[in-house]
Amino acid sequence: MTSTWDASWFAWAIGVAIGLPIALVILTEVRAALQRRGSSLALPVSVVRNYLLPLGALLLVLLKATEISAHATPIRIVSTAFGFVLLLLALSGLNATLFQGAPEGSWRKRIPSIFLDVARFVVIAIGLALILSYIWGANVGGMFTALGVTSIVLGLALQNSFGQIISGLFLLFEQPFRIGDWVDTPSAQGRVVEVNWRATHIDTGSGLQIIPNSVLALASFNNLSRPAGQHVMPVVVQFGFDDPPNDVCEVLEKVANSLPQLAPGATSACVAVGEGKYRTSIPLTSAGERSPAKATFLHWIWYASRRAGLHLDDADDHFTTPTRMTTALRLFTPTLHLDDDDRRVLSAVARLARYGADETIQAPGHIPTRVTFIVTGHIRVATLDAHGAMVDVRTLREGDLIGASALTDEPSTTAAYAVGEVTVLQIQRRDMKELILRKPLLAHEFGRVIEEFDDDVRRALGMAQ
Known part of the structure; x- marks a missing residue:
């Protein structure tokens, strides 16, 4: 009579009893280490530990220890479960190694998820067919033939729809x-x-x-977002044939370089393209700024071209008329102590100008070349703080003036922006100094204006701090 030690099942039983716990402990530590590293391989290791290893141990016990026939129903059921888990493990491992860990921009990262789902379904179907064929002896040839014929019929019937879907997936x-x-x-x-x-x-x-x-x-x-980085927006406008090209480009570049959407540190460039047309290339921070930048640019050059005496779209500007000039000079007669002779002299040298909403009328750090009087509208005055940020100082209204530091040849400490459309009366520095020579009292008036501005600037900076 054969002893227990000599029985063939005993070695398998001892091997499973000792090897299974050891393997479970090792896989538990491996899974914990992978989870701490955030590795995508932690899931396949969990499948091996929780399902594949126990099913494999059970299959060994049934086949070797109990010596049950491989064609018995319990063996086939366990073998089917083992094969299915092995199939899932293969899919999970391939997904973790090929696609989840794929670098950004690689073809593996760009594959649409629906392609992976279809491929996963096909692999599972083939795997289940092999399991049914080898373990249960099922005839799957007829099933594949039927599926093939059905696929051909559906493909012919829905070829247009499938073609659109496939082209979209390739996109x-x-x-x-x-x-x-x-x-x-x-x-x-x-x-x-x-x-x-x-x-x-x-x-x-x-x-x-x-x-x-x-x-x-x-x-x-x-x-428009590729390549990444600075985006250049071209804008083509047309001027009159008699407008000097250098003057036109100077105005267009000045307006483009003052746009709030302009890329930091960049400058715009203008070239004549013929037939009175000019192309301005404006560097922007992103393609998303195209629409607002173009709208602002076209809005501002309408005013800038008329102030420069140019003919945008070959149009003439008839805004400055003797009646408007006389009305504007009378508005500032008390401020400037003007008499009829003064108004007659200034009407020949002064000019009326219009600015669009948010357009820069005066920039900080520059010596103004003229004194600007507000006829209609509002002007927002701001200054720079120690960190380079703009701080609002005050809002000027009809009858106020900016640019008084032009008379002292000192740089302006404030910036001025139009709030809506603004109409101003501008008198050159030379002409204002000649007027002050005739009326010394004006020097005191302008000195008071400069002191008030300086006080407002200090007050605004103090409140900002």
Whole structure:
């Protein structure tokens, strides 16, 4: 009679009884270490520890220790579960090593999730078919034949729909744009806010434009956010043929360089392109600034061109008339102590000018070349603090003036911006000094204005601190 020690099942039973706990302890420590590192391999290790290893141990016990036939139903059930878990482990391991740990920008990272889902479904179907064939002896050939015929019929019936879906999926795989990019398509221009397997959602600023991916895959469009970094916006405008090109470019570049959307440290450039047209290239911080920057630029050059005596769109400016000039000079007669002769002299040298909303009328750190009197509208006066930030000083109204430091040849400590449209009367420094020579009392008046401005600046900086 064979002893227990010599029985073939005894060695297998002892091996499973000792090896299973040791393997579980080792896999537990490995999983903990992977979880601490945030590795994607922690999940496959958990599948091995919790499912694959116990099922493998049970299968060994049933086959070797109890010596049950491999064709018995319990063995087949456990083998089926073991094969299925092994299939899931293979899928989980491939996903963790190939796709979850893929570097940004690689083809593995760009593959749409629906491609992975379809591939995962196909692998599971083939794996289950192999398990049913080898373990249960099922005939899966007929099933695959039926599925193949059905697929051909469905493919022919839905080839147009599938073609659109596939073209959209390939667009996702290529990734010509990402969430947050600004794109210019034939049907919409705006920022991409959502991309799924069917359509791309673009925020145009006036609504949400939903464009099917199949349409984008067949169309030509511009990704304004690539390459990343500085974005240059060209703007083409037309002036009169008699306008000097140097004067036109000087005005356009000055306006473009004062835009709030201008990229820090960048400068704009203007070139004549023929037929009275000029192209201004404006560097912006991002493509998202295109619309507001272009709107502001076109708004400001309308006023700037008229102040410079140029003819934007070949149009003449008839704003300055003798009646308007006489009305403006009478408004400042008490301030400047003007008589009829003074008004007659100033009407020949002074000029009326208009500024658009938020346009810079006076920049800090520069010696003003003229004194500016407000005829209509409001002007916001601000100054720079110790950190370079703008601090509001006061708001000037009709009858007030800026640029008094032009008479002392000192740089202005404040900046002035138009609040809405502003009409001003401007008198050159030389002409103002000649007026003061005739009326010495004006020197005292302008000195008082300069002192009041300095007091307002100190008060504003003190409140900001």
